[in-house]
Amino acid sequence: MMLSDVMEDYLKVIYQLQQGTDDRIKTSEIADELDVTSPTVTSMLEKLEDRGLIDREKYRGVTLTDEGETVALEIVRHHRLLEAYLTEHLDYDWSEVHDEADRLEHHISEDFEERVADALDEPDVDPHGSPIPNADLEPPERPDSDSVIEFEEGDAVVVEEVADHDPEILSYLADHGVEPGVELEILEVAPFGMVTARSNESDRSVSLPEHVAHHVRVARPAELEQ
């Protein structure tokens, strides 16, 4: 199956939008994510349906077929391995890797993928804490983390994943001690969603507006130990 970069991007986006819901993915969601108009999405969805990569019900959105999911996992694996390699071996900061990986993910060979995975010793998460699909492209199990928004004043949690790609936000977070692996004590969750917490890294408090906090996924330490 010979797929264009663009088709790969559509499948990747559908995969990512599908994580954490059972809802079908709607035309407009894809259009937003890829920065194209909805008629453009509609016509690409027809093509992907013809190729058996998605299930489509007109006016009701799409889901990936198994084959489509495998392609998406392939691209996600490339992306996250590249992010890991760039930070580990080329001295990139975690805030800088996304765009580079987003271009290269479509252009590396299976051989390159394998050598990178070897050089990293088959990592299972990328620098943002997101799981890297294994070489067999089985869907990684859903990490049992929740958005930090779900917690309350007084909770002690560990950052598992920061699912944001904006370099400015990521730099800010790192500067304020919010990275995968650090412990946070929740100080306040404001009614409009802003979370204030103290990091054991920076030892000062940091406030995260809702749209940022939303992407900071954490788990209770207990859940890790059990």
Add this chain to the structure above:
Amino acid sequence: MMLSDVMEDYLKVIYQLQQGTDDRIKTSEIADELDVTSPTVTSMLEKLEDRGLIDREKYRGVTLTDEGETVALEIVRHHRLLEAYLTEHLDYDWSEVHDEADRLEHHISEDFEERVADALDEPDVDPHGSPIPNADLEPPERPDSDSVIEFEEGDAVVVEEVADHDPEILSYLADHGVEPGVELEILEVAPFGMVTARSNESDRSVSLPEHVAHHVRVARPAELEQ
């Protein structure tokens, strides 16, 4: 200036065909190299001319403008740095790097280029002995090597560059002790161009049919020492 991958490839090919001649580059040469038809080349040449990247005289071929040459050098730098990086840091063999670099060269950022160059300590040749344009994209000086075909029985020479990209040929050459840096003693140059030589690496003789010998560029050791 926003250029497509395809335009970059045309400029790179024109640059490479231009090395070692003062002739203008002809439509059909480009078509052969890129595996497209000549009308396709003609229409792309019109576009490149409009953009000021080539000088074109209808029916008489093209040359790169300074701007076009800079773009070509940029891509060649990417290509050769990638080849060097893949062999040095990802355990690729020199016979395997070309195709990978040929795809990635269009998709790496300037930042990536710089980090790779740093990791390699600003190398000046790639694994095939070809010069890597510097970061300022000044045209590298033409290496003073000649095809091994130009020499005669009894000459002692050093391999400077193996300007071939075919993995099978490169593996064969490495197996028979023909790589940049090795010394060769020319044993025979047949009338139909085949060169037989003894390598100080393998210590056995190896014969190279003309089309292979043509790409093996060597220099007299004396020229190196002076």
Add this chain to the structure above:
DNA sequence: ACTCCGATTTAGAGTCGTCTAACCCTAAAT
């Protein structure tokens, strides 16, 4: 059941890079 709004699809068009078929130019040979 009906109406209406927002989301989706249909229709039609444009750009890019490619092709084939037909025509044309240049340079070499007569």
Add this chain to the structure above:
DNA sequence: ATTTAGGGTTAGACGACTCTAAATCGGAGT
């Protein structure tokens, strides 16, 4: 000066991906 062979260009088309404008669907609220 003419012919001719070979390569180059023009013309017209197509697939991939995108857009805007117009038509249509479906669900929410009466």
